[in-house]
Amino acid sequence: MQVWKWKRWCAALAALGALAGCGGDDKNDDDAAPPAVQPGGASAAKVLFIGVDGLTYDAYRQSVADKSLPNLAQLTSTRAWTGGVTGGVTQQPTLLVPGWATLLTGQWADQHGVRSNAASQAPKTPTLFQRIKAAKPAARTAAAFNSPLLASLAGYDRAAGYLQSLTDCAGVDDCVASQARDRITEGYDVVVAQFGASENAALTAGFGAGYQATIRQTDAAIGVLLAQVASRRASNPDENWLVVVASSHGLDRTGGSDGLQQSLNKTTLLALNRPQLLGGSADDAAVDGIWNSAWYGLPSAADATPTVLAHLGALPAAGQYDMAGAALTESVALRRAASRTSMDNKSVSLNWTRVGIPTGEVVIARDGKEIARLPGTATDYVDTGFSFTTEGVHELNYTIAVGNAVTAVRATVVYTAPVPLLPSLRTGLTMLFPFEGNLTDIAAGGGAITPYDGTQAPAFANQGVFGKMFQNQRTGDPIGAFKLDYPAGLLDTVTAFTIGFWYQSDGTANDRSILGNKDYNSGGNPGITIAQWAGPELRFNLAGGTRVDINGVKFTPNKPVYVAMSVNKTTKTMSAYVYDPELGFISRSTPTAAVDLTKIAGLFGPHLGLNEDGKGTYGVCCAGTKGPYTMYFDDLAFWSRALTEAEVRSLALSGKSVSELFP
Secondary structure (H helix, E strand, O other): OOHHHHHHHHOOOOOHHHHHHOOOOOOOHHHOOOOOOOOOOOOEEEEEEEEEOOOOHHHHHHHHHOOOOOOHHHOEEEEEEOOOOOOOOOOOOEOHHHHHHHHOOOOOHHHHOOOOOOOOOOOOOOOHHHHHHHHOOOOOEEEEEOOHHHHHHHHHHHHHOOOOEEEEOOOOHHHHHHHHHHHHHOOOOEEEEEEOHHHHHHHHHOOOHHHHHHHHHHHHHHHHHHHHHHHHHHHOOOEEEEEEEEOOOOOOOOOOOOEOOOHHHHEEEEEEOOOOOOOOOOOHHHHOOOOOHHHHHOOEHHHHHHHHHHHHOOOOOHHHOOOOOOOOOOOEEEEEEEEEEOOOOOOEEEEEEEEEOOOOOEEEEEOOEEEEEEOOOOOEEEEOOOOOOOOEEEEEEEEEEEOOEEEEEEEEEEEOOOOOOOHHHHOOEEEEEOOOOOOOOOOOOOOEEEEOOOOOOOOEEOOOOOOOEEEEEEOOOOOOOEEEEOOOOHHHHOOEEEEEEEEEOOOOOOOEEEEEOOOOOOOOOOEEEEEEEOOOEEEEEEEEOEEEEEEEEEOOOOOOEEEEEEEEOOOOEEEEEEEEOOOEEEEEEEEOOOOOHHHOOOOOOOEEEEOOOOOOOHHHHOOOOOOOEEEEEEEEEEEOOOOOHHHHHHHHHOOOOHHHHOO
8 A cells, every 4th residue: 555545545634533533444445554664774763652551462462353453453563561570679560650660761660669650750760761862862752641640750851851742631542643643743753652541441341342442443543643654754765663562551350450460460562563573472372371480581561662772773881781671673682680689698699581592692790890701591690799898788780681682680788797696586585487398486485377267278488588488378268367376475474575577578568467466457456566558668556545656667579678576565665677678777666655555465365467467357358458468477586575776686687597596
């Protein structure tokens, strides 16, 4: 089909509302959709980046099969993924704004810092627009967003001069289409257009007829933009256009957007006007069903920005590369890069997945300096070659490169002068659960960890702090949780006590009791609670007639943190301690003089709910985030005295288990 025919076909679109008619289902050859824009040898690189939020990959696949999306069908597409690596430091909610933060930075939330759909956020790392401006100061970039939240996200780039044109279309897709079409016509170098009507339709009425009609309208609007690109190519043969289409997140089975790490939520669409996408799925059935690690070989949302920058010739040099994604137009890519700092902070383990056939060696750099060369087939490396002279949290930035493929990953190391495990920690140690594949109290103080329902079997994760961790899986059952049973009267008879443990979670759940013996439906009920709130943060609560709280203690998701709560009835104080490998050591105290400390044993018997409150039902009935949730525990201990801050620091920083104090 000739370009002039397509232009003649669209000439009737004098009014913006006519966009939905362009690219419809009419099978007449003269009225057919335009061909995909093919790459050429042009020197003027330009990009059209289209977001199609709400168009799920399954809906796309079905609609292309029945030929109801003729314009998108022209592009080479693949199933892709978002949300970061589940259970890793890169994990982020599968929501609109975090998803777009990744699309526009090539990084996950551990770097860009956007973890919710809250308004007035800005990525903490350079965006696509900022990188383009730095590499090509004369380039002109434009964006039109259906979502005001995304317009706000890009507003900082506009204010800083990185983005020359920004339009908040306030929920109107026709506005997005017309603005993007005009910027293409005006010769902008990069045009971003985010359509959102499909997501609104799914949220309102699911995946029914209204949703199907809306995705066809979106496809028609995309057809107009592709036609405008084709027109530019006809008038300007030196222009080499890359077209990228992506969705920022998937939807659940009902069409909702709950942000969870489920396969439907993590699955996205990614398409280019190129014949191949590195790692694109040739056999969709091979990765249908429940999410698993095999999916990480597919392209991800983090690949969008590197792909655009590669086309523009604006990628950072290998030694300065700082993005998690990789260009999809290369012959090889390194994906799923991850780091893990050892508990003694003396080594960092790196691992990654390779896609494609490598040429040459894998080159590892730390903070821009090469530190190792490995065979091209290598997928892991342990770095022990760093040292520090000042105490505190140190950030290490790694790049992993093979050929033209580069990926980046960050690690943090906390350096302190060597800290021993203090022998005094054996004094007053009443209960200790190391969780090395069992629930045994090796202090033999009469403690036992049992399921509320008497039947749930414990599970253990292999990558614990000192070996294994208790994988405390709170199910959806009203009583599917575990509890720490302690000797009757223990909290009443001691004049002070300390509870300490290593804790890990993905940080997504809000208002969940980590450990407690009260009815947590109110923090004013008698008893104690350590809880997780969105942020993520930890909160410490004690009540008996009157309540006291220590709130707002931040922690890093998916990394072990040491948590301790100490109550001293003699000095009438409650102390909270948290050691986070990224945030350092935190110590806070509050007076408890107004609290009746004779009531802090609670009303539900001598036990502490784990991943629950004292009743054992809060996670299902009353929590801010209800239902199944997993928390991890290690080295859970109870002392019948108040530990000193030096002793808690020893527990957190020695890198040793309390069990080493036993013969």
